[in-house]
Amino acid sequence: MTTTATIYHNPRCNTSRTVLKTIEESGVVPRVIRYLETPPTEDELRTLLADAGLEPRQAIRTRESIYKELGLADADADTLIAAMIEHPILIERPIVVTDKGTVLARPAEKVHSVL
Template sequence: MDVTIYHNPACGTSRNTLDLIRHAGSEPTIIEYLETPPTREQLATMIANAGLTIRQAIREKGTPYAELGLDNPDLTDDQLLDAMLKDPILINRPFVITPMGTRLARPSEAVLDILPAHAFNGPFTKEDGERVLDDEGKRIV
């Protein structure tokens, strides 16, 4: 399966998502978006395809969000996209694109919605010890 992840290796959620993709038997195209940010068109398309607003795709924690005044409700989507492209740390992560859809994988198990369920064989546990898949590879709710 063709899978692309916009990844930050310093982020536990992003690492867990990458591990889940690999657990499904796919080796994704990995784009470290802090080094290689998406284009404006790619970013806007990912956000729209994930069913999010531009505001929902902005990362606040650990970013200059507040210092840049991005919490101002009068800012337009274009202004918010400009800020995200200027400073990619503002792009929430990880975005994952597969033929089954696009997701902002927060939490990481959101990626399961766009991976084939039959691809999982056996359990999966996140870095923090939380079990996501049971011994049969079925999602734990």
Template sequence: MAADKGKVTIWHNPRCGNSRGALQLLRERGIEPEVVDYLANPPDRATLLEVATASGVGLRGLVRDKEAVFAELGLGGADDATLLDAMLAHPILINRPVVITARGTRLCRPPEKVLELLD
């Protein structure tokens, strides 16, 4: 899911303060990103793997371990394949916001991490 030059994509959850903050920082800099509601339109397996790798945090870093479903599924000691399957089945487990640009991909927690991706 490499970004086209100049294109910015954010995997966004409007109920998340970090996600709203990253989106606001982009817009304050005159960038109107493609906003992907990843809960309604989750990524496919290949895209999720690509983003986890490109972000530098891997699947373990991209999973929301504070979600109730994480504990319910017993994912604490899960391997990457199990985490991937769980994230695809339960997109709420995907951490946010993820911002994808031509300069790189980042999990923007805190939101100011988005500034690392801007010229």
């Protein structure tokens, strides 16, 4: 069983709430980062994505209006990272970090792989 967990959480997101509850029910008291209020730095975001084995395009919310407004459909990885830092609503959630690894928990069941 994992002993530590950090969740990059948006309390308005049903999937994020479900994952947080799953972590708590596993007996772990997670560190909760409300990433819209406290966004990761560029280095932190790059590390999270690398640790989760994700490219920026796999972790960006393409349905957000700002995605379309910024014309990110054909953007390169560095541009996507910059957009996610500037507009954290673009970061897909929840991202969970434990001593067993890092995962973008979409669907929510993916969190079990790091608990």
